[in-house]
Amino acid sequence: MNMSETTLTKEKSYLLGLITGRGHIFLNSKIIAIEFSHANEIVEGIAHCPKCGYLATKNGDNLRCKNPACESIVDKSVKNTYNQPIETVESLTRVIIPFLNSGIPAAYEIIGNKSMTLLVIDFEKSQDVFDEIVSIFNPDLSFDRFHIPKILYKTERENKIEYINGLLDTSGFPSPGGWLNRDGENGHGRMRVYFQVVRNWHLPVEIDNFLRSEFKLPIHTIDWGHPNIRDANLEDYFNTRPTSWSREHQIKFFPEYYKAFSFRISSKQSLFQELRAHNEKVVFDIEDDWFPPSKITRGKIKAYHPGEADLRIPKQARKHFDAFWQINLAMGCAFLSDLQKKSKNPEYFALTGDPKTEGDVEKIKQEFEKIRKEKESLILAKKRKTPNGQAKKEIESTKVRLSNEQETYAPLVEFFKKYLSDHYQEPADAFDTSAGNLNLFLENGSEDLVSAFDYCAKFRIRPDVVGFLMNTKRLGFIESKITSLDLKALGQLLGYCLVAQPEEAILVSTKRPAVALVKILKARPDLLEYAQDKKIKLAFLNEERVEFISI
Amino acid sequence: MDKNTFTQTVRNWLEKFLKKHLADSHEVLEVLIPESSLSKLNNEHIKSIADYSSWDFKPDVIAILQQKDTEKITLAILNRSNSALSLKEIGEINLYAKLCGAEFAFLTSLNGISSEVSLLLIEDEIRERLLEYSPNKNIIIFSWSEADNNVDSKSIVPLDAKKFLLS
Numbered sequence: 001m002n003m004s005e006t007t008l009t010k011e012k013s014y015l016l017g018l019i020t021g022r023g024h025i026f027l028n029s030k031i032i033a034i035e036f037s038h039a040n041e042i043v044e045g046i047a048h049c050p051k052c053g054y055l056a057t058k059n060g061d062n063l064r065c066k067n068p069a070c071e072s073i074v075d076k077s078v079k080n081t082y083n084q085p086i087e088t089v090e091s092l093t094r095v096i097i098p099f100l101n102s103g104i105p106a107a108y109e110i111i112g113n114k115s116m117t118l119l120v121i122d123f124e125k126s127q128d129v130f131d132e133i134v135s136i137f138n139p140d141l142s143f144d145r146f147h148i149p150k151i152l153y154k155t156e157r158e159n160k161i162e163y164i165n166g167l168l169d170t171s172g173f174p175s176p177g178g179w180l181n182r183d184g185e186n187g188h189g190r191m192r193v194y195f196q197v198v199r200n201w202h203l204p205v206e207i208d209n210f211l212r213s214e215f216k217l218p219i220h221t222i223d224w225g226h227p228n229i230r231d232a233n234l235e236d237y238f239n240t241r242p243t244s245w246s247r248e249h250q251i252k253f254f255p256e257y258y259k260a261f262s263f264r265i266s267s268k269q270s271l272f273q274e275l276r277a278h279n280e281k282v283v284f285d286i287e288d289d290w291f292p293p294s295k296i297t298r299g300k301i302k303a304y305h306p307g308e309a310d311l312r313i314p315k316q317a318r319k320h321f322d323a324f325w326q327i328n329l330a331m332g333c334a335f336l337s338d339l340q341k342k343s344k345n346p347e348y349f350a351l352t353g354d355p356k357t358e359g360d361v362e363k364i365k366q367e368f369e370k371i372r373k374e375k376e377s378l379i380l381a382k383k384r385k386t387p388n389g390q391a392k393k394e395i396e397s398t399k400v401r402l403s404n405e406q407e408t409y410a411p412l413v414e415f416f417k418k419y420l421s422d423h424y425q426e427p428a429d430a431f432d433t434s435a436g437n438l439n440l441f442l443e444n445g446s447e448d449l450v451s452a453f454d455y456c457a458k459f460r461i462r463p464d465v466v467g468f469l470m471n472t473k474r475l476g477f478i479e480s481k482i483t484s485l486d487l488k489a490l491g492q493l494l495g496y497c498l499v500a501q502p503e504e505a506i507l508v509s510t511k512r513p514a515v516a517l518v519k520i521l522k523a524r525p526d527l528l529e530y531a532q533d534k535k536i537k538l539a540f541l542n543e544e545r546v547e548f549i550s551i
Numbered sequence: 552m553d554k555n556t557f558t559q560t561v562r563n564w565l566e567k568f569l570k571k572h573l574a575d576s577h578e579v580l581e582v583l584i585p586e587s588s589l590s591k592l593n594n595e596h597i598k599s600i601a602d603y604s605s606w607d608f609k610p611d612v613i614a615i616l617q618q619k620d621t622e623k624i625t626l627a628i629l630n631r632s633n634s635a636l637s638l639k640e641i642g643e644i645n646l647y648a649k650l651c652g653a654e655f656a657f658l659t660s661l662n663g664i665s666s667e668v669s670l671l672l673i674e675d676e677i678r679e680r681l682l683e684y685s686p687n688k689n690i691i692i693f694s695w696s697e698a699d700n701n702v703d704s705k706s707i708v709p710l711d712a713k714k715f716l717l718s
Contacts, residue, residue, distance in 0.1 A: 516607035
């Protein structure tokens with residue numbers, strides 16, 4: 001049975017929103033699991049000055065009123081506090097599950113902890129609905145790959161609203177900390193809510209475009225998890241957090257325009273109402289929509305960042321950008337594409353955001369290139385200056401840390417390619433996958449790999465090196481250590497192997513294994529087994545040569 | 552809660568739990584926070600178990616049990632973590648439980664299971680492979696609620712262990 005726009009209900013639309021935001025589909029067990037993340041157990045509302053009603057923000061250990069004519073010290077107790085895990089479970093139990101169950105009979109179960117609550121929906125007794133949902137998201141099975149279902153564009157408005165409500169409950173975050181430095185008629189600070197999109201690179205633009213086309217709503221910005229946007233000055237890169245940019249994407253909006261929507265998670269709804277009431281009281285007279293985009297002036301040009309080539313970024317966005325909206329364009333924003341088509345010189349528009357100028361593309365490219373390199377040189381020079389030795393120390397300590405285990409990956413990749421192809425007599429490839437989960441690596445890897453190893457999409461595991469036997473579509477793992485191998489290291493690789501059951505699994509170290517481990521394994525070689533006739537192999541990395549250790 | 556306090560807390564819980572639930576079948580001889588690997592513990596009960604000398608590992612808490620009918624001595628082991636549990640901790644206790652032929656194996660954390668692992672554990676086949684360390688014996692994972700000073704009832708994996716743990 002296929003879900004159509006005529007059979008789509010409010011409950012199903014809401015569920016589709018939840019799934020798009022943080023859902024996982026388990027085909028074999030006919031289960032859908034939905035994550036409700038709450039990284040902070042307690043969240044606080046807005047602080048307003050009791051004397052003048054202005055926003056009060058953190059100032060040292062206290063809060064201080066932002067009104068220049070007041071500047072009173074404000075007690076923290078003026079803020080409301082919300083316990084997210086408790087309110088999430090209560091909202092699921094009292095509101096969300098009864099609502100879903102009224103239209104979608106299934107078995108609903110809640111499991112969770114302080115940082116995440118999981119709603120597990122078992123469709124064993126309502127297989128039709130499960131099949132409908134699977135067909136809607138087909139072929140994708142997890143929120144890091146889902147698109148907005150096409151059916152949502154054709155359905156009636158109240159279903160569209162419920163879809164966004166579902167999306168908000170899982171991926172929407174109203175946060176008083178995300179206010180924008182703006183003056184309004186009656187106060188200061190413009191509050192924002194954001195959709196948090198994790199590892200899914202097409203969804204931010206789809207959400208933006210859906211809200212524009214279906215509701216005519218403005219979006220303030222998309223904060224991409226891209227090195228040019230998150231770490232434009234390479235601060236984190238040189239400060240021992242070289243890949244800090246690779247967090248989630250955020251689509252930020254002003255809550256006063258989103259009155260049609262509501263959260264069913266009570267803590268989020270209370271915060272949403274607080275933020276909306278603040279903005280409505282302060283009164284802002286402009287929409288502050290990012291579209292049409294601002295022109296890229298010389299001052300906005302960004303330095304090159306080594307992370308631009310990172311494999312976690314999809315091909316379309318694996319390059320340099322000077323403004324966030326250029327990523328929107330690269331990721332298929334329909335509104336920008338339309339504007340680009342209508343511009344005097346589409347190529348010039350893509351570089352500058354100027355639709356009205358014919359411009360000299362080669363000249364502007366050279367000019368921007370020069371500025372990027374100058375900025376990069378300035379950053380590097382600044383980092384080399386070590387008046388107190390701090391910057392240099394940071395770089396050196398990073399290097400020391402990175403040497404060690406990371407330096408073993410390159411020789412292991414070379415070894416594994418050759419070992420697999422020699423041993424199995426078929427084409428093989430191997431990659432350093434230590435920086436991210438296997439599923440993500442595959443998603444952003446080559447098309448050949450994606451199609452051959454699509455069955456690995458569910459493996460959220462992180463071995464250091466993964467080998468691929470291309471004909472038989474089998475996997476191999478290497479876990480590398482720079483300490484003597486012990487039961488803990490073996491346990492880690494065993495965990496990966498029990499999940500993915502690779503054809504080969506090698507635990508390797510630059511040091512000989514601990515005597516205690518060898519003793520244990522001599523007595524209990526079965527501990528190395530992770531599947532029938534499959535055993536973890538131990539190895540010693542001697543310079544760049546891998547020597548297997550027989551047990 | 553710091554690690555030592557947490558260890559002591561779950562040690563006390565384990566003792567109470569086992570004494571209550573195994574009252575008919577087992578005697579709980581000792582519940583210990585080992586200071587060295589089990590092979591080096593100067594404990595006569597452990598030394599009476601076959602192969603103990605190869606147990607070069609140290610769970611956070613162990614309980615020594617004696618079956619009332621056969622007088623056979625077995626172990627319950629428990630590992631605790633202050634951070635969210637990953638495959639590393641599951642793989643580790645899986646090995647420990649296999650090695651010592653544990654009667655029960657528990658894994659607990661103040662921050663539950665990482666979201667990646669929670670999702671893997673929903674799949675029946677993967678969960679069975681990860682948690683089953685001997686036929687019909689599974690690692691039981693749960694969050695520890697500081698607020699309730701007890702097992703967080705919503706966090707128990709596998710789900711069918713809920714009745715056993717909370718009854």
